[in-house]
Amino acid sequence: MPIYLIGMMGSGKTTIGKILSDILNKKYIDIDEKIEKNENMKIKEIFSQKGEEYFREMESRILEKTENEDAIISTGGGIILKEKNRKILKKHKTLFLYVPMEELIKRVEVKNRPLLKEGKEKLYEIWDKRKELYEEFEKINLSNLNPYESAAKLLYSILESAQEKIDNDFQNVVLKIKGLNDLKDKNNVFVNKDVYRIYNDKFNNVYILENGEKIKKIDNVKKIYKYLIKNNVGRNDTIYAVGGGTVTDLIGYIGATFKRGIKFQFYPTTLLSQVDASIGGKNAINFEGIKNVIGTFKVPNNVIIDPLTVISQKEENYLEGIIEAFKIAIINGNVSLFLNNIEKIKKRNLNLITDIIKYAVKVKLDIVTKDPFDNDIRKLLNLGHTLGHAFESYTGISHGLSVGWGIKKEIEFFSKEIKLKDKNIIFEFLEQIMPDDVLNKKININNLLEYIFQDKKIINKNKIDIPIIKNIGNVELKSIGLFLQ
Numbered sequence: 001m002p003i004y005l006i007g008m009m010g011s012g013k014t015t016i017g018k019i020l021s022d023i024l025n026k027k028y029i030d031i032d033e034k035i036e037k038n039e040n041m042k043i044k045e046i047f048s049q050k051g052e053e054y055f056r057e058m059e060s061r062i063l064e065k066t067e068n069e070d071a072i073i074s075t076g077g078g079i080i081l082k083e084k085n086r087k088i089l090k091k092h093k094t095l096f097l098y099v100p101m102e103e104l105i106k107r108v109e110v111k112n113r114p115l116l117k118e119g120k121e122k123l124y125e126i127w128d129k130r131k132e133l134y135e136e137f138e139k140i141n142l143s144n145l146n147p148y149e150s151a152a153k154l155l156y157s158i159l160e161s162a163q164e165k166i167d168n169d170f171q172n173v174v175l176k177i178k179g180l181n182d183l184k185d186k187n188n189v190f191v192n193k194d195v196y197r198i199y200n201d202k203f204n205n206v207y208i209l210e211n212g213e214k215i216k217k218i219d220n221v222k223k224i225y226k227y228l229i230k231n232n233v234g235r236n237d238t239i240y241a242v243g244g245g246t247v248t249d250l251i252g253y254i255g256a257t258f259k260r261g262i263k264f265q266f267y268p269t270t271l272l273s274q275v276d277a278s279i280g281g282k283n284a285i286n287f288e289g290i291k292n293v294i295g296t297f298k299v300p301n302n303v304i305i306d307p308l309t310v311i312s313q314k315e316e317n318y319l320e321g322i323i324e325a326f327k328i329a330i331i332n333g334n335v336s337l338f339l340n341n342i343e344k345i346k347k348r349n350l351n352l353i354t355d356i357i358k359y360a361v362k363v364k365l366d367i368v369t370k371d372p373f374d375n376d377i378r379k380l381l382n383l384g385h386t387l388g389h390a391f392e393s394y395t396g397i398s399h400g401l402s403v404g405w406g407i408k409k410e411i412e413f414f415s416k417e418i419k420l421k422d423k424n425i426i427f428e429f430l431e432q433i434m435p436d437d438v439l440n441k442k443i444n445i446n447n448l449l450e451y452i453f454q455d456k457k458i459i460n461k462n463k464i465d466i467p468i469i470k471n472i473g474n475v476e477l478k479s480i481g482l483f484l485q
């Protein structure tokens with residue numbers, strides 16, 4: 001089935017079309033590009049040498065030919081001018097990429113745009129002529145969204161909802177395409193600023209939190225307790241956390257403590273929170289500069305993982321989730337899902353992301369079921385975190401990337417028995433997905449010792465408990481002397 005993208009020039013049809021084709025593993029067709037190829041001329045030259053009407057005829061002919069394609073198809077801005085084109089577009093899924101004029105004017109380049117040869121102001125005139133015709137189609141407002149954020153939003157119109165329960169005895173987890181749509185009629189929804197900016201049409205009544213780690217603080221806990229009291233929230237009500245691990249940790253802590261515990265559900269929206277933070281029942285806030293020092297063990301009443309939200313993540317945050325999922329795979333032993341799909345990982349292929357989520361969640365659930373209170377094998381999940389945390393504190397580099405660095409360094413320092421083949425597999429994967437300047441950052445380990453001493457895994461001043469990779473699939477906790485060099 002073809003999926004057509006229509007909209008004004010500069011609305012992102014080409015960039016977003018290519019991204020969507022990678023995500024959905026579908027062919028990509030750009031009608032303007034096809035015309036240029038057929039005519040062996042730039043659009044500007046076709047307009048000046050053969051005229052606009054000639055161009056429009058070519059456009060209609062190519063449009064007709066695409067009707068049987070299973071592809072994402074970007075169209076030229078003027079395709080909706082002809083009634084016969086609109087008739088074809090209406091037979092299929094066609095999405096109008098709407099970007100307000102003040103934003104379009106900033107984005108659009110005049111190069112190879114024959115209709116703008118007199119200047120960008122001409123855009124207003126073109127919009128006036130075309131707006132009613134565009135409005136005949138399903139309109140998606142992409143104001144203030146970057147290409148990946150736009151792609152995520154469009155996927156809610158392209159895909160059907162689907163859900164699958166992840167079978168386990170520890171906590172309720174559902175993988176649900178378009179899961180965020182559940183929240184429309186809910187109250188007591190707590191959401192990150194950025195998530196709200198992208199998905200605001202999914203909510204009715206929300207409490208908006210800042211982005212990032214700074215929200216996990218006692219001041220916010222107090223504010224939210226007051227909000228819940230003011231809104232008469234009782235033990236039979238449910239509160240909802242929508243965002244990354246910072247939101248699920250904060251709201252989980254509040255859910256576990258307010259009125260001795262009320263119902264709470266997680267809608268984790270980062271890959272890291274989907275495969276890690278929302279699974280296992282640990283909830284915590286930071287205090288006096290110490291991370292996760294006040295917290296509870298209590299599983300949420302439900303976790304609804306919507307993989308579409310991963311598409312809108314910033315590149316670095318997305319990679320952090322991939323690294324945490326890869327860490328889980330090293331512990332469990334099945335790294336092939338990652339090694340065989342590096343290109344698909346980079347292109348955020350949705351089927352692959354869904355498979356990674358399912359796999360990592362199942363492995364983590366298996367581990368936490370055996371050790372719910374973090375006394376034993378659950379500590380294996382700290383792989384890469386001992387040096388990684390210290391590196392994160394010392395350099396300020398984000399958590400997931402620091403863990404990637406930590407996995408590599410911990411192997412170099414502690415994995416004396418690891419087979420060369422396994423070591424190479426891990427290093428090569430990290431090299432392919434991590435920024436080179438982070439993975440190969442040289443740091444004198446002595447500079448990290450101070451941070452390592454503060455780490456909660458310290459047994460005494462000289463020894464730490466640390467997961468050591470013997471081989472892929474064989475990770476063991478060991479007590480290690482701290483004087484590394």
Ligand SMILES: NC(=O)c1ccc[n+]([C@@H]2O[C@H](COP(=O)([O-])OP(=O)(O)OC[C@H]3O[C@@H](n4cnc5c(N)ncnc54)[C@H](O)[C@@H]3O)[C@@H](O)[C@H]2O)c1
Binds near residue numbers: 211272277281
């Ligand atoms: N409880 C646990 O077992 C556990 C396990 C691992 C990590 N954590 C905690 O999780 C936190 C880290 O979580 P995180 O990496 O999700 O960070 P985060 O919550 O700070 O999210 C990262 C950024 O992404 C933005 N964002 C969230 N969803 C988005 C989306 N769909 N599209 C675009 N942007 C989006 C957020 O606004 C934020 O700016 C840490 O506080 C850590 O301690 C807890």
